[in-house]
Amino acid sequence: MKEEGEIEKIKRKEERVEKRLAREQEQKKKADEKMDRGKLANKKFTCGVCCMRGRVLDESKGIVWFGCDEKVCGKWYHFECLHRSEQEYLRESMEEGESWYCKACKPWLYCEE
Numbered sequence: 001m002k003e004e005g006e007i008e009k010i011k012r013k014e015e016r017v018e019k020r021l022a023r024e025q026e027q028k029k030k031a032d033e034k035m036d037r038g039k040l041a042n043k044k045f046t047c048g049v050c051c052m053r054g055r056v057l058d059e060s061k062g063i064v065w066f067g068c069d070e071k072v073c074g075k076w077y078h079f080e081c082l083h084r085s086e087q088e089y090l091r092e093s094m095e096e097g098e099s100w101y102c103k104a105c106k107p108w109l110y111c112e113e
């Protein structure tokens, strides 16, 4: 009887340790996620059209940012702020997985006439 009690105690202790480890891992995961979000949240964009400053986190509010793929440009734009032809070109390039350049960089891409 006494031995069974000991085994039971050890078992419970092991369970506690396992639970604690699981909890620690969970907390670490959460902390990592928070840090990743924090990094993104710190990245600020200035819209090339309306000059409003924003963050990637704005996406949770339905504000979507797109960056020009021209290295020397590096401008970001609200999708809503872009010209219709830019929006269409942006959609196409996203579907085809291609780079997108804003009208200021490559105006010839937008010649409709």
Ligand SMILES: [Zn+2]
Binding pocket: 047, 048, 049, 050, 051, 052, 077, 078, 081
């Ligand atoms: Zn804007």
Ligand SMILES: [Zn+2]
Binding pocket: 068, 069, 070, 073, 074, 075, 101, 102, 103, 104, 105, 106
């Ligand atoms: Zn550009």
